[in-house]
Amino acid sequence: MNSLILASASPRRLQLLAQIGLVPDRVLATDCDETPGKAELPKALAVRLARAKAEAAANVLANEGQGGCYILAADTVVGRGRMILPKAENEAQARDCLAKLSGRGHRVLTGIALVTPTGKMLTRCVESRVAFKKLSKDETDSYIRSGEWQGKAGGYAIQGLASIFIHKIVGSYSNIVGLPLYETAALLQGTHYPVIVKGGTR
Numbered sequence: 001m002n003s004l005i006l007a008s009a010s011p012r013r014l015q016l017l018a019q020i021g022l023v024p025d026r027v028l029a030t031d032c033d034e035t036p037g038k039a040e041l042p043k044a045l046a047v048r049l050a051r052a053k054a055e056a057a058a059n060v061l062a063n064e065g066q067g068g069c070y071i072l073a074a075d076t077v078v079g080r081g082r083m084i085l086p087k088a089e090n091e092a093q094a095r096d097c098l099a100k101l102s103g104r105g106h107r108v109l110t111g112i113a114l115v116t117p118t119g120k121m122l123t124r125c126v127e128s129r130v131a132f133k134k135l136s137k138d139e140t141d142s143y144i145r146s147g148e149w150q151g152k153a154g155g156y157a158i159q160g161l162a163s164i165f166i167h168k169i170v171g172s173y174s175n176i177v178g179l180p181l182y183e184t185a186a187l188l189q190g191t192h193y194p195v196i197v198k199g200g201t202r
Contacts, residue, residue, distance in 0.1 A: 001194070002117045003069045003070065004022065004024045004025055005024060005027075005061065005070065006026070006028070007053045007057035007071055007072065007073035008073060009027070009029035013178050014027065017184075020195065021195075022188075028057045028061070028071075032049065034049055036084050040084070041082060042078070042079030042082075042107065042109050043125050046110060047113075047125050048111070049075035049077075050074050050075045050113035050123065054071050054073035055121075057073065057115075058115050070191070070193055071114065072112070072184070073112070074113070074178065074184075075111050076109070076175075077108075077153060079107045079108075079109060080100055080106045080107070085106075085154045087153050088149045088150065088155035089150070089151065091144055094155040096155075098140050098143065098144075098149075102133075103132060103133065103134035104132060105130065105131045105132075106130055107127055107128070108128045108129075108175060108176045109126070109127050109128075110125070110126050114188065114191065116191045126172055126175045128175045128176050130158070130168070130169055131167055131169075133166075133167050135165060139165070143162060143165075146161050148161055148162065157177075158176045158177060159177050
């Protein structure tokens with residue numbers, strides 16, 4: 001069976017894949033500029049970054065003389081309308097994200113890119129809608145102290161303390177965590193990569 005390469009440094013994506021019995025043969029994280037283009041929309045950014053990560057990993061493997069792999073990459077973007085919220089790297093960014101999300105709805109979009117063993121690139125974008133309660137100052141301060149926001153798109157992680165801020169979700173929960181499992185499995189199965197095998201073994 002052809003190897004499965006995960007082009008992502010996210011431990012959450014590894015955990016999500018493991019949840020459906022998938023363990024990549026290799027994790028190959030690549031660096032790419034995640035700065036949104038001028039007037040770039042959240043969906044376009046998510047797909048572009050997923051493609052860039054997959055292409056970068058494919059280039060690394062080609063330089064190593066390794067071909068015939070499945071390469072899976074993803075990128076998650078939080079958008080409020082046309083606005084793209086950053087992956088919070090400092091407290092000021094996290095507070096600004098939470099202020100923009102407080103009492104409002106937003107979208108979480110994950111772009112998925114899959115390079116097949118023949119070199120074909122397939123992409124999908126999955127959208128989930130999330131509604132936040134109105135946050136008090138104490139709630140914001142407490143969440144900031146937790147540190148969970150670090151490096152998270154939109155300044156929060158739904159699988160942690162921020163779950164108590166969210167009163168409605170429409171769409172895939174795993175998408176909000178970082179990888180929509182239904183769509184990822186369907187993409188792999190559509191290219192003949194075995195996701196579910198009788199007897200529970202691959």
